[in-house]
Structure formats: C-alpha cells, structure tokens
Amino acid sequence: MTDVTDHAGTGVPHLGYCPDCEYLSDQPAPEDGAGPGHARVSAALVATVVFLTAIAPLATDMYVPAFPRVARDLGAGATQVQLTLTTFFVGMALGQLVGGPVSDQRGRRVPLVAAVVVMSLASVACALAPSIGVMMAARLVQGFAGGWAMVIGRAVIIDLATGAQLVRVLNVIAAVGGLAPIVGPLLGAVILQLSHWRVSFWVVAGLGVVMAVAVLVAVPETLPPDQRHGGGLRTFARAGREVLRNRRYVGYLVVAGSAMGALFAYVATSAFVLQSMNGLSPIAYSVDFAANAGGMTVAALVAARLAGRVPTRPVILVGQVAALLAGVAMLVGAIWFDTPLLLAMVCFFVLMTAQGLIGPNGGALAAAEVPEHPGTGSALLGFVQWVAAGTIAPLAGLGGEDTAVPMAVIMVLGAAASMIGLLVLARPSAENAH
Structure with a gap:
C-alpha cells in the first residue's frame, strides 16, 4: 500500500511501468541529500517503516489463535468474535484512504506520531475490553490508526527515493514485513500457553510505544511546507x-x-x-x-x-x-x-x-x-x-x-x-x- 499522492507537478520522477510485466527500475537512485528536506533513506528509517508495516498483521495474527477463548470469556459467538476482525479491517481501509491526503496537507511526521499513539491507546482498550461490543469499537480505532500509520510510513519512503532505490527499498520492506504473519500466530500461541489472551494486546500496545520512539528518532519530516498541497480528499x-x-x-x-x-x-x-x-x-x-x-x-x-x-x-x-x-x-x-x-x-x-x-x-x-x-x-x-x-x-x-x-x-x-x-x-x- 502506497501513498495516495500522485506527485503530479512536484518534479519527482515517476517510477516506470511496463503493463503486464513488472515495475521498471531503470532510473538512477537520487544522490544523498537530494530528496525533500535533504533527508536520506537510512537503515534506521527503513527499519522503522518495516515496523509500521508489520504492526497490522501482528495485531491480527497474534489474536487469531485465541478466538475460541475470546468467545468463551466474553460470552460471544463465533460470528461476533470474527466481527472484531471486520471492524479492524474496515478501520485499516479508512485509515489508509484518509491518512495519505491528510499527510499531504499537514506533513508526515506529526500525523505519523499521532497515529502511533492512538493505536497504542486503542490496544490498551482492547486489552481491557469488558464486552465484545467494546472490543469491536476498540479494534475499529486500532485499525484506523494502524492504516493511517502504514500509509504515511510508505509515503515517507516515496518522498525520499525514486527509481532503482525505491524498488530496492520497497522490496526489502515487503520481504521483511512478510515475516509478521509467520511470527504473529506463534507469538500469540506462546502467550496463550503462558498467560491470558489479553496479554497479546498489551504486547501490541508496548510495541506501539517503541514505534513512537522509533519514529521520533529515525523519521524526519520529508514533506517540506512548500511541497504540501490543499487538495486533500477532494x-x-x-x-x-x-x-x-x-x-x-x-x-x-x-x-x-x-x-x-x-x-x-x-x-x-x-x-x-x-x-x-x-x-x-x-x-x-x-x-x-x-x-x-x-x-x-x-x-x-x-x-x-x-x-x-x-x-x-x-x-x-x-x-x-x-x-x-x-x-x-x-x-x-x-x-x-x-x-x-x-x-x-x-x-x-x-x-x-x-x-x-x-x-x-x-x-x-x-x-x-x-x-x-x-x-x-x-x-x-x-x-x-x-x-x-x-x-x-x-x-x-x-x-x-x-x-x-x-x-x-x-x-x-x-x-x-x-x-x-x-x-x-x-x-x-x-x-x-x-
């Protein structure tokens, strides 16, 4: 999932496309300091974006093995428990649609930090949820904030990289992020063996705090005020x-x-x-x-x-x-x-x-x-x-x-x-x- 900005008129060269074939990587990588705000695509920045991309599958897959226990503990049926997935995914979809245009107007860094903080608070609400209804609402907010953070994280990379460098970085993010669906259910099962299913949400909340610190340390503002636009959702x-x-x-x-x-x-x-x-x-x-x-x-x-x-x-x-x-x-x-x-x-x-x-x-x-x-x-x-x-x-x-x-x-x-x-x-x- 990438940024909803089309970069029209910004002077940033587009990645080439070959219909029915593959993305082309025939454009040279930008020189150091050539991106917006003279920022670089550092290893720490890429690692942080991988972290942002992985949080959604982790928040879901750590929780899936516990479905039967969640149903029992909250007095809910299978369909009601699965509705907590629905609210999360709807939130993810809306967060990605809205987050990109808002960051085009307001910049990347502040909305990204806000999204990660909200996601952590929603994870705490999930951990404390007394009923399936509260769980659904908290998962909606968690998904919205997670989708918002994901789309801005990818936008940061697209702000800084073009051509061959962009292809390489996005492939690294996809490859490492693909480990989350493998690690998530295993970690969730270990939590179930040693503790309660609610602990998985405390873990996600803790990861959110770590993620907020990582964003503050490693992610610069990559969209200077003169490159922002007011078009937004319209x-x-x-x-x-x-x-x-x-x-x-x-x-x-x-x-x-x-x-x-x-x-x-x-x-x-x-x-x-x-x-x-x-x-x-x-x-x-x-x-x-x-x-x-x-x-x-x-x-x-x-x-x-x-x-x-x-x-x-x-x-x-x-x-x-x-x-x-x-x-x-x-x-x-x-x-x-x-x-x-x-x-x-x-x-x-x-x-x-x-x-x-x-x-x-x-x-x-x-x-x-x-x-x-x-x-x-x-x-x-x-x-x-x-x-x-x-x-x-x-x-x-x-x-x-x-x-x-x-x-x-x-x-x-x-x-x-x-x-x-x-x-x-x-x-x-x-x-x-x-």
Whole structure:
C-alpha cells in the first residue's frame, strides 16, 4: 500500500511501468541529500517503516489463535468474535484512504506520531475490553490508526527515493514485513500457553510505544511546507473517478480484492476449524498458520523471480486455479466428510500459497494500468482489499463453530470472482493482446 499522492507537478520522477510485466527500475537512485528536506533513506528509517508495516498483521495474527477463548470469556459467538476482525479491517481501509491526503496537507511526521499513539491507546482498550461490543469499537480505532500509520510510513519512503532505490527499498520492506504473519500466530500461541489472551494486546500496545520512539528518532519530516498541497480528499476523489473508468484497472481490483476475501475467510475461521472441530492445540495451530504464511511468502518470491521472464497474467491464473481447487475440495470435505484435519490443512496451505501468486501480481498490474495516478490507484486497491477482508470475516463464521461450509463456499466464490476479474474485466484489448 502506497501513498495516495500522485506527485503530479512536484518534479519527482515517476517510477516506470511496463503493463503486464513488472515495475521498471531503470532510473538512477537520487544522490544523498537530494530528496525533500535533504533527508536520506537510512537503515534506521527503513527499519522503522518495516515496523509500521508489520504492526497490522501482528495485531491480527497474534489474536487469531485465541478466538475460541475470546468467545468463551466474553460470552460471544463465533460470528461476533470474527466481527472484531471486520471492524479492524474496515478501520485499516479508512485509515489508509484518509491518512495519505491528510499527510499531504499537514506533513508526515506529526500525523505519523499521532497515529502511533492512538493505536497504542486503542490496544490498551482492547486489552481491557469488558464486552465484545467494546472490543469491536476498540479494534475499529486500532485499525484506523494502524492504516493511517502504514500509509504515511510508505509515503515517507516515496518522498525520499525514486527509481532503482525505491524498488530496492520497497522490496526489502515487503520481504521483511512478510515475516509478521509467520511470527504473529506463534507469538500469540506462546502467550496463550503462558498467560491470558489479553496479554497479546498489551504486547501490541508496548510495541506501539517503541514505534513512537522509533519514529521520533529515525523519521524526519520529508514533506517540506512548500511541497504540501490543499487538495486533500477532494483531489483524491477526482483522481479516483478517473481511475475507476479504466476497465482493466477495475478488473485487477476484482482480482486482488476477491482473492483477499477468500484468504480472510481462512484467517477468520481456521482457528475454529482446526482447534474446535479437529482438536489442534493453540501451539499446533499456530505452527500450521505460520507454515501457510511461509508458503505465501515463498510463492511471492517465486513470482518476483518470474517477473520479466514469464507473462504475469498466466502466473495469476495458476494461483487462481489452485485457490479454486482448494475451495472445491474444502467444500466437498465440509459437506460430506465432516472436514477431516488433513484435508483442511492441505486446502489452507494451497489457498495461502496461491495468494502469493495472485495478490502482489494483481496489485502490480492494477498500478500498471494507471501510471498517471499511481498513488490513487494503490489507495483504492488497498481500500477494496481491506473492506473485502472485513466483510468476509463474519460471513465465514455464520455457521458457528461446528461447520466449515460457509467458509468453503466463500473460498470457492472468491476464487471464481477473481478469475472473472482476470479473464473478463481485465482481458487485454485487441491491440495489446499477447
């Protein structure tokens, strides 16, 4: 997810795009001190932005293994617990939409510090929540502040880097940030073994304090007053309307958004399927969750290696077919075979691995369709993905803790919708067909 600013007229060279191929890194890195405010992309700055990017998956994945216990302790059903994911994801989506334009007007540093402080306070509220309703509200605020911090953190990097340097830095952030979904559930399971599920939110609050200090120490103001603009949300809305008139962009929006929905049907429901229905311990579940996240990370790295060597659309299609087959197998197992453990684990692994082929590539091709509005296109993509995640989470749990049928249906529909987006809405025009 990148900044919603399109950098029009700022004199900053755009990153090049190659439709249906890859991002180009053919522009030279800026000289030291050439960026706004004469700041540099230091190792400490990159580490801080990685930290900001990782907080959302940590805040979610540390908490997922505890879903059955949260339901019991707060007297809530499976769908109500999953609604705490919905409110978090909706907050993330709104925070990313709003945070970028506000930082374009007010600068980066102060709004970023404010977002991290609010996220820490919301995490404390989650830790102390007496009811599921309070938990939902606190998670909404936590997600909003987290999304706000993420989009500004990425904007800081885009302010300072261009061309090859920007590509390298963003790849480092994505690679290191991809470890969060692996570490999060393992850390959450250890917390459950040694203490109470509420401790995971105290940990996130503590990380927020550390993050605020890191921002104050390592993140300079990268958008000087003379480069700020007053367009804000109005300018963003105007660019958004233009972007959404692009049929192929909308197709790739459907590709990535539908795949995200299928993925979060798994995230929201897998703890009940594997623990409540099949008896896995929190530790065993978290190891399986981490292995699946590892499969997704490896698939994304493979896709990155294939970029420029293999056309991107077939790579996406391979992932979609794999996800669809996993969903169909899961549905058959849920309806006729009471969701056996081995089948569920294999289907979840295939689904997660397929997401590594679909999501990043779909987002890249979406951006390639709107090179004149890269920030707006990326903001809308992130918004759609997080709204899809938040909408799907409670729907996947409609059957309660004893059935995987709703989740499997969503896996199938999500994969099918993603394929429609690729093959119908985003089909190449006659002159660009490969």
